[in-house]
Amino acid sequence: MIAPDAFDVRDRFNCREDHLPFNDRQDERGQFQRSPTGPWVRPPRGPADQPAAPPPRAAGRRRHLWSAVLFILIVSGVGIRAYRDLSRPEAWAYWKDQYFSPSMTASLVPSAGFDGGGRGRPVLFISGKIGAAAASWFHDRLDEAHLAAGDTVLMSSPGGDLNQAVIIGEIIRSHGLVTAVGVVDASGKVRPSYCASACVFVYAGGKSRYGVEGSRLGVHRFVTSTPARDPVADTQRTTGMVLSYMTRMGVSSSVVEAMSETRDVRWLGVNEAAAMNLVTDPLEKP
Numbered sequence: 001m002i003a004p005d006a007f008d009v010r011d012r013f014n015c016r017e018d019h020l021p022f023n024d025r026q027d028e029r030g031q032f033q034r035s036p037t038g039p040w041v042r043p044p045r046g047p048a049d050q051p052a053a054p055p056p057r058a059a060g061r062r063r064h065l066w067s068a069v070l071f072i073l074i075v076s077g078v079g080i081r082a083y084r085d086l087s088r089p090e091a092w093a094y095w096k097d098q099y100f101s102p103s104m105t106a107s108l109v110p111s112a113g114f115d116g117g118g119r120g121r122p123v124l125f126i127s128g129k130i131g132a133a134a135a136s137w138f139h140d141r142l143d144e145a146h147l148a149a150g151d152t153v154l155m156s157s158p159g160g161d162l163n164q165a166v167i168i169g170e171i172i173r174s175h176g177l178v179t180a181v182g183v184v185d186a187s188g189k190v191r192p193s194y195c196a197s198a199c200v201f202v203y204a205g206g207k208s209r210y211g212v213e214g215s216r217l218g219v220h221r222f223v224t225s226t227p228a229r230d231p232v233a234d235t236q237r238t239t240g241m242v243l244s245y246m247t248r249m250g251v252s253s254s255v256v257e258a259m260s261e262t263r264d265v266r267w268l269g270v271n272e273a274a275a276m277n278l279v280t281d282p283l284e285k286p
Helices: 003-020 056-088 090-102 135-145 162-174 197-206 231-248 254-260 270-275
Strands: 106-111 123-128 154-156 180-181 195-196 218-220 266-268
Touching: 090 135, 106 135, 106 154, 106 231, 154 195, 154 197, 162 197, 162 231, 180 197, 195 197, 195 254, 197 218, 218 254, 231 254, 254 266
Parallel strands: 123 154, 154 180, 195 218
Antiparallel strands: 106 123, 218 266
């Protein structure tokens, strides 16, 4: 038999459990919960509150803004420098001569006769004033002509830019080309012409330099065309450069002496130029 007191205790316990309020089992905020095996326990503590991160859109906008500002500064710097460079007279002369209106012309003659002695190799004929971008222009024309070593560059020019003329002469020498002064007529024969001032430096670049009877070479003293703090020193530098170039090309220093004697053009005939080794291969009159 079961004692009456045992029923009372069990009944009191069941009644108390059945009538527990819902909030005692788990409050509305979820701070406490009942363990299935016994006592009440607190749920795991969540992470501590952290400061809210800035909105990603605002940060992205700031990065784009700074990128745009940096780009504008770079473009402005390049534009200002380009304007300063192009505003100089020599810069504009270069761009004009290179892209808009070249001062020289060129034509390829498949076979030109110099003296009727069987000299019928291709000839690149160039004429006109040597401009500020003439060296680049000549290099392009030479590539188009496909001349081989021993072929001829025939010229007729009043002169022009000294530095460009020296560069052209160096290009001619590096390709092993021959030079001559003259023009080509409709029949393909070379006729006399002239080559003055800076053109003489182009002519001096030839590995061999034909002397066409009747053609003339004009030399004179070179002076700088731009203001200089020390004109004497500048003239000395120019003279040194001229002498060095002519020596490398195998021309006598007497040519430089003839240049320095006068500011006016001094015309040299074939025989006088040959005596200075400026002409290396005199030809008979065509």
